[in-house]
Every structure is written in C-alpha cells, then in structure tokens.
Amino acid sequence: MDEQEQAQITQLQQQQMMLTQALKAALEGRWVGGADTVEGWLLAIDPGLTGELSPDPPSYS
C-alpha cells in the first residue's frame, strides 16, 4: 500500500467516524445547533455544505 492509498483510507476512516457520530446524534434527537449534532457532523465531513443546508428535523414535541 502506497502513501496515497494510506491517506485515502485514513480519510475514509475519519469520515466513517463522523458519519457514525451523525447517526448517533440523529438517534438521540440532536439535529441542529451545535457541533455534536447531525448538522455539525455533516459540516465537519464536508465544510463545503456551509450555508447550503436547509434543516427540517423531526418534531419531538
């Protein structure tokens, strides 16, 4: 495995970790308004989504 492949796998592992955290936040009802939310983890995965998201999360009331 060369260095480029190693870097790609490292990035995939980080993304998988963040997706896992995003799904955990979703299951726990934290969708918007902070780092440990679905929105927060999505922006961490892809900063290019900043200003592009239109959240409409489930209602828990």
Added chain:
Amino acid sequence: MTRPEIQQLQDQQAYLTAAVRALLEGQWCGGPPSGQAFVGALDPNLTIDCREPILESETPPEINYPDPNESMPGQLYSWTCSACACDWLMRAYGKGFNPADIYNSREQTVYAIGYPNNINSSYGLMDGSGSQLQRVLGDVGIQTAQAWLTFDQVYAIAAQGRAGCMSGGAWYHWCGIRGVDGDTIWIANSAPGYMSVWNNLNRTDFNRLGPFSCVIVTEA
C-alpha cells in the same frame, strides 16, 4: 490512480453523507434526493419500509391560551362596552395597552378603535360586526375571525379555551368570552346585570339577546 476498492468506499461514503443530509433536511422517503433513495443506492437489495416522521415545519404553532380570569371592572361610560371587551381580550393575552391601569388601557383602546368616527358616545361602536375591534387586535398580534354564531358554536369554541368577544344584536352590548361554566358561556361583562346578564350567558339569554357577532381569536 485510486484502487477500485477505495473508490467504491469513497462512493459509499458520499451516499451515506447524502443520506444523512436528506434526513436533516426532512426528505425521508421516496425518490432522490431522499434518505430512502440514497440508502437504496448503497444496497439495491434492501427492502425499505420507509416511514415519515412529523417534521418541525409541519407542526402547528402552539396555541397561546389567554388568562380567562383576567379582571373586567365595570365600564364608566355606557357607550364603551366594545372597547372594554376588546381591551379585556388584549389584557387576557398579556397585550393590553396599560396593564397597570385598566381604565387608562380602555381609554387607549377607544382611541385605537378610532374616536369619534368608529366609536362615539352617540352610537357606541359604529360597525357592530366588530371589524374595527379586529383591526385593533390584529395590530397587537392577536389574529381573529368574525362570524355570526349560534350558542352551540360559541360554547364549543369557548370550551376549547379559545377566547374572543361578542355582541348581541338585541343586547346591544359587547362582552368578552372567558370560557364555559356548566352549560353556560362564561363571559367577561363590563355591565353586570344589564338586561339580566351577569357573568354567564345561558342558551335562553343567548337566543333572547342575539343574533351574536363573534370575534374569535385564531392566533395570538
């Protein structure tokens, strides 16, 4: 050059990210760009029994209930019942012009209704349907609907905790709607005893004193 296995993982990661974004944006089921579609793209063999949650954008606004016990002192002038009822309704929602001084609040309400063109000492409220009351209420953020209602209709609305004000054609008098009390409508009456009505309006009195123009709060 990316190995095919790594490329596949990157594509799957992109689908997962897109799926999570779709859920965040309230697009759960159906065709792309929905969570169901992206998860289906990850594994076409999945059978997804997709169920939509109720979204924040779909939840109705919370009803701001008035205080039905808001006080209604007697009116000082015979022609100001409509202003008293309108002022009571605003105070019941915490939106009176001067909560510390009810009579000053009523005076301000008279001028907000429009003295002397819309309300005056000769005729009282000029438009008996209550359109000017609706305008004043709307200006403080209390949205209303007007209708000529039956006793059963007013009773049903009042029983839900929705307030309003109303005027009987034969009564020639406006009062506030506090709620219900037994089989009567519980009212805020600035002229208790006038035409034998105090704090409650029963079916017989309602039919005797009507027809009733009702201004009912729809959103506050």
